[in-house]
Amino acid sequence: MIDVAFDRVSKRYRVRQSAASGGGLHDFWAVRDVSFDVARGEAFGLVGHNGAGKSTILKMLSQITTPTQGEIRLAGRVAALIEVGSGFHPELTGRENVYLSGSILGMRRREIQAKFDRIVEFSGVGQFIDTPVKWYSSGMYVRLGFAVAAHLDPDILLVDEVLAVGDAAFQVQCIERLNELRRAGMTMLFISHDLLSIERLCDRVAIVEKGRLVAHGSPHEIVAAYQQMTATSHVAAMADANAPSPDAAARVEGVTFHDENASEVLTANTGEPLVARVHYMVQRAVRDAVVEVFYYSRDGRVLHCQQSTAVAGGELTLLPGRGAVEFSMPGLGLQPGVYAIGATIRERSASETIDWWYGRTALCVEPGRAVRGYFYTPHDWRLVVEHGQGGSSLQRS
């Protein structure tokens, strides 16, 4: 029994160009020729970068917008667990907003009445339910919004990036609720950047790339494939923004990663040896140079780690020609995930960087010896027995 059938669906947007680039309309295919089926009771996940077309697929499914070509068949009532607090009005009380938001999300009045107590209990705002929501803290607001949405009872549930709400305890509560609905046999479609949740919650996952469905299969397989893809292509788009000036004294040409045997790798394992190579091209000699590698979060917002020639070793002089600076790590400290890589060349004394290179490569780190906490440090251990009963007092594994 198929609950959701996408049959060669395409969606075109007409984008108005600015007068500077010629004006007029040009076509942009957000979704191109996408076909897939979701069986009754199945949890289907879609992963893809921002702008890959996931949200457009979801919007067509929830009938917010219509396809340009193709056909979508749905065997039942659809509801979307979307951005919470949809339709909340600040002047109304929590109680009034539950009814308002519930009916906007597609619940009947009687249905809301029946579920009201459970919704309030789930949200944990209990005693403030008759207070206008404008007095709520943002946490309470979000929790109440999600509580309403989490009690939708459709045949097919669409879930879009909602798992990132509230504090950790509330997130666990949300995941539990989704699992509960899933066990009850609800057909679900997930869209998320959060690969971990996708892997845990879905039976089947597909990758959306540039509006097309490029792969689908088991969650584990697809999440791994997606991380690989991300490692090679995702950040390429950002790279063009910082093309180097042609007359710079030195340029970073790229960063590559290598294993112990010096063969190039795209993925690495936490805790295992890794070598990062910064390839440079020098036009004019750079005295007292500093070369550095940066490991950013995938979105480039958080710097997780840095390696620098300035903190160890002697003075570095780069002479004209091509070459590479190698940073070797006995045990990679980064936790599993995808990191955007940056590298710079500068003179220690100068304030300006000679070349800044960013985002044309990414490093995908797999669990390996991953530990709990923020990072791994290479470590060894031994047993020390204070009151030895003979034999050796030191034991090593």
Place this chain on the structure above:
Amino acid sequence: MGTRSRAIVIRPADLAWVNVAAHLRRLTEYGDLLRTLSVHRINVRYRQTLLGIGWAVLQPLLMMAIFAVVFSRLARIPSEGAPYALFAYVALLPWTFFATSVTNATGSLVNNTQLLTKVYFPREILPLTYVVAALFDFTIGLGALGGLMAWFRVPLTAAALYLIPLIALLALWAFAVSLLLSAVQVRWRDIGVALPMLVQIWMFISPVIYPLDVVPANWRPLYLLNPVAGIINAFRDVLLRGQSPQMVPLIYAFAVTAIALPVAYVVFKQTEATMADIV
């Protein structure tokens, strides 16, 4: 799980009149949302105001007072024998309903972008709730009319029962205009900018300040293409004179509404298909 009533097929939008029946069936499934949202409009409108629901009465009353001074005392506009204040109020009541509905409903889509891009429901519910909310104000204003008629000693007759079909017709016409303007507003915000002026002009081409009789006979057919004209005239017939309404202006009003509403609905539904993309 809900009962799996029927399968839904989503296809590219096409201009098919046969879809109207399906759209209307869909609309009835969302009756609860229409009710909840309409009550919400009424609730929110006067919240944290000092006079609260009193505004629903005060608005037409204040207009009436101003009109009575300016148009009756200063401009000496005829009022067909009735006290001018009452003559004006009887027209201001339906007019305020119409103007409020259209003004609020026109922005109903662009002011709810949040909802349009996130949740599906039949979009006509948004403008419709403003018409329903205005209808509520109208009912309150009707109470004040009773008081005024008693004050001016104008007897209420059985002809007042005509008000029910009259207001229904006006509501349908207001809904048609709201559908059309709100849909156009999604693409061209000019509507919103021009709206206050449009409403002003519309009042002057409706018999609010003056009686229908002063409109020259050869202009009458054109004038009556505005359904508001025929309906306001009928309000005066049934309330001030206590007689059945003149039929010819009402037939115009009915015919125009009967044509405009389906057209507006189809145009609206056509826009709905891509509304979330352009809003």
